[in-house]
Each structure stands twice: as structure tokens, then as C-alpha cells.
Amino acid sequence: AQKITQTQPGMFVQEKEAVTLDCTYDTSDQSYGLFWYKQPSSGEMIFLIYQGSYDEQNATEGRYSLNFQKARKSANLVISASQLGDSAMYFCAMREEYSSASKIIFGSGTRLSIRP
Amino acid sequence: SAVISQKPSRDICQRGTSLTIQCQVDSQVTMMFWYRQQPGQSLTLIATANQGSEATYESGFVIDKFPISRPNLTFSTLTVSNMSPEDSSIYLCSASDHRDGQETQYFGPGTRLLVL
Numbered sequence: 001a002q003k004i005t006q007t008q009p010g011m012f013v014q015e016k017e018a019v020t021l022d023c024t025y026d027t028s029d030q031s032y033g034l035f036w037y038k039q040p041s042s043g044e045m046i047f048l049i050y051q052g053s054y055d056e057q058n059a060t061e062g063r064y065s066l067n068f069q070k071a072r073k074s075a076n077l078v079i080s081a082s083q084l085g086d087s088a089m090y091f092c093a094m095r096e097e098y099s100s101a102s103k104i105i106f107g108s109g110t111r112l113s114i115r116p
Numbered sequence: 117s118a119v120i121s122q123k124p125s126r127d128i129c130q131r132g133t134s135l136t137i138q139c140q141v142d143s144q145v146t147m148m149f150w151y152r153q154q155p156g157q158s159l160t161l162i163a164t165a166n167q168g169s170e171a172t173y174e175s176g177f178v179i180d181k182f183p184i185s186r187p188n189l190t191f192s193t194l195t196v197s198n199m200s201p202e203d204s205s206i207y208l209c210s211a212s213d214h215r216d217g218q219e220t221q222y223f224g225p226g227t228r229l230l231v232l
Contacts, residue, residue, distance in 0.1 A: 033219050043206055045159075045223035052219070091158060095219070103149065103174075104210075104221055106159045 003027075004094050004107035012113045013082050020067070021077040021110050023092030029053075034075040035093040035104065036066065038086075045091075051075060079112075087114045118143050118213045120224035128230045129199055136195045137227045139209030144189035147212040150182070153226070154205045162207075165192040199231045 003026040013019040025034065036048040051059045051066045059066045067076040079086055092107040119142040129135050139148065148165040162182055163171040171184035186192040196203050209224040 035221065037223075043228070044225050045208060045210075047220055047222055050220060095221070103161050103164060105161070108158050 004092055004105055006092055006107035006110050008110045009108070010111045010113070012115055014115050015084060016081055018078060018080045019082050019086075019112065021079075021090050021092075021112065023075045023077065023107060025073050025075060025092075025094050027073075027094065027096055029096040031096070033095045034066070034068070035095070036064070036075075036077045037091045037093065037106075038088045039091065039109075040088040048090075049077070082114050084114050084116060087112060118145060118211050118222045120209055120211055120222055122207075122209055122224040122227050124227060125225065126228040126230075128232060130232055131200055133199055134195055134197045135199065135229065136193050137207055137209070139192045139194070139224055141190045141211050143213075145211040145213055146189075148186060148192045149210040149212075149221075150184060150192070150194045151208045151210060151223075152205045153208060159208065162194070165194075196229065199229075201231045204229055204231045 005024045007022055032053045034051045038046040038048055049059050049061045049064045049066050051068045058068050063080045065078045067078055089109045089111050091109045093104045095104045121140045123138045150162040151159040152162055153159045161174050162177045163173040163184055165171050165184050165186040167186045167189055181197050183195045206226040206228050208226045210221055212221050
């Protein structure tokens, strides 16, 4: 069974600093995908970044990058130059297999607060 | 990216009644899913909505309580039946999309349900 662990329930970061949100996962599958989502107070789930287990390079999307360490089964999200608008809940998620038929399982989330 | 809309956006319902939530995607997608997010919690998958066949339910969720329809590749409904206050949650529709070699999964804005 797959499992996602986010050990940081909450984080406070000064504006313009970089922040790393931790995520570890457990799966017996060799093929899987990892996702990060942002959920602001409005409640919408915003897709941020995706990393496939066979992707050789770490995924990047603008200020977001995914520090993928396959041997350690970690997929940390790095946000560079944080902004006040980055304050939100962040969820790490995993889907086994390169197939849309598989379900996504979510971690418990990290609440990120950016201080001005 | 796929754009997903849900109706209603929120509702207040009486105990014992049922509510049907609609989910519309602006393009044909292979997989659609329904999630529940209880207050202060992460997302929990209720079921996978299969086009042309019965939905696949996760452990703890049953068809009698959460009947799901998916008549085509762009539309699905979730009914919350015989509601109790414990059903007060955000219900989110999600769809998988595979474009340009990238797997993504998008979410609708959610339906906030309060059961009195």
C-alpha cells in the first residue's frame, strides 16, 4: 500500500526566503508519479508540479522545484523567493503507475505562512 | 489544462436529505474522481467514476451512500444520500489529463456542504 508522509504540520518563513516542504513516500511499485498541490484559504486545489519516478531530472515550474531523491523516497518541494501569496496549505501526493487509472493518495499537508 | 466546474459551490442541507453535486470538465478526460475533505483534514478519495460502468469505491465508502454517475467523458455526478452532520465537508471533483507526455490531475473548485 502506498503512503505519503508530510512531517511539517506548519511552517513560518520570511518573505523572499527560500522554503523547503518535506515529503516522503512509501511504495513497492517501480513506476509512480509525485505531485504537489497548493490549497489557499479559498479551498481550491492548485496543481503545482509533477515528477515521474523515471524522470532523470528534477521537475521545475517557475519558482517551484521538486528535489527528488528516489533512493531516499523523498520528494521535497522547494519554493524560491517566497511571496506573501504563497501562504497556503501544501499537499504532497502520489499515484502509482504511469496511468491515469490509478488513484492519487494525499499526505496530511503543511500549512505555510509567509511573514512580511 | 482541463478546466473543471462544480455545482453547487456550497449548500446547507437538512439531516436525512440528499444532495447531488455536478462536475463538468471542458474537455474529454479518461478518469474522473471524487474526493472528500473534512474540516482541517487532507483529501480522501471516495471513488473513481468510470464511464459506462459502476464507480470503483474506496474502503469505507459505499454506493448506497455515495451513488455516482458518469454518462460521458466530460461529466459526472456525486450524490450524498441520507445526509448527517458528519457528511459536512468539501467535496471535490478531479480529472486526470495526459498531455505532452506529462501526467496531471486537476481539481474542481469544490462543493462546501454543511448538514444541519
